[in-house]
Amino acid sequence: MNTQCYKSGYYAGTHGDNLYYQEWLPKEPLALMILLHGAGEHSGFYTDIGEECLHRQIGLVAPDMRGFGKSDGTRGHINHFREYLDDLATLNSRLLKQFPAVPLFLLGHSFGGLIAIRYVQEYPLLVKGVILSSPALGIRIPLPYPLKKLAKLLSWVTPTLTVDPFKWNWLKTILLSNPSDDKRDPLFTTQYTPRWFNEFLHNGAHAISEAAKCASPTLCLCGQNDPLTHLGMVENFFQSIANNDKTYIVFPEGRHRPLYESCRDEAVNNIFQWIAARL
Structure with missing residues (x-):
């Protein structure tokens, strides 16, 4: 790792919470990218992409979102x-002040999307x-209406109640490409609260209904x-984006994590080519 271009630390987020981040910054970046990890993950999942960004003279900053990884906050919980x-x-503001003339992109995977x-x-x-990797706009397995109502009720009655869905092996197989990931990585978050789940559902619906605001x-x-x-929800969202500068790529053999799987090299090359075309 090029230690001259890599560093990690904390910045003060909302309410002064300490939020961990890793960054790979060349001295004169052609572009900057903020990478937002998926639910359960943390910035450590993407160190290889940080290294590739350096080779291409692109700066990458990858934060651990609150409640995940090394950042402050109750695990798998958000108030709002x-x-x-x-x-x-x-x-974003910190980066724009440091590099006011450098274009900045967002890369979000799943919940980060x-x-x-x-x-x-x-x-x-x-x-x-903005670059989206399997954006979590809707769950493929329809949730029963009573379960949604229960989640909404619990989010107000017991918002910080801890639930570990990874205890259910059938669900673990769906959520993880490798079901043992959560066992090997002590920073992998397996616990979530009703408030987090309700906020996820609520904002997924808002993202779709306000797709035209994506300019x-x-x-x-x-x-x-x-x-x-x-994928149907993702496609409908994509078609509703107001900007005509939009590209939608589906990998025939891909599953939920294009940046990890057999299509990984192709997916990463697509990202860098797409950024280069807009510099």
Whole structure:
């Protein structure tokens, strides 16, 4: 690792919480990218992409979102989804002050993709483009209406009640490409709260209904065999994006994690080529 270009640390997020980040910054970056990890993950999942960014003279900053990885916060919990957006806005502002003339892109995987979407819907002019990897706009397996109502009720009655869905082996197989990931990585988050789940559902619906607010150039990468994300919802969202500068790529053999799987090299090359075409 090029230690001259790599560093990690903490920045103050919403309410002064310490949020961990890793960054790979060349001295004169051609572009900057903020990478938002998926649910359960943390910035450590993407160190290889950070190294590749350095080789291409692109700066990458990967934060651990609150409640995940090394960042402050109750594991798998959020009071209001808005806190994710405010944390991202703080980080974005820091980078824009440091590199005012360098274009900045967002790369979000799964739940991180949902955060990226909601961010550009709120702040459409602050990023050059957004890259979505299997954005979590809807769950492929329909949730029974009573379960949704129960989650909404519990989010107000016992918002911080801890639930570990990874104890159910059938669900673990769906959520993880490698079901033992959560056992090997002590920073992998397996616990979630009713408030987090309700905020996820609520903002997924908002992201779709307000798709026309997405005015940023968009690249969307998905796997045809994704067992978790509802591809129909992703496609409908993509078609509703207001900007005509949008690209949708589906990998025939891909599942939920294009940046990890057999299509990984192709997916990463698509990202860098897409960024290079907009510099």
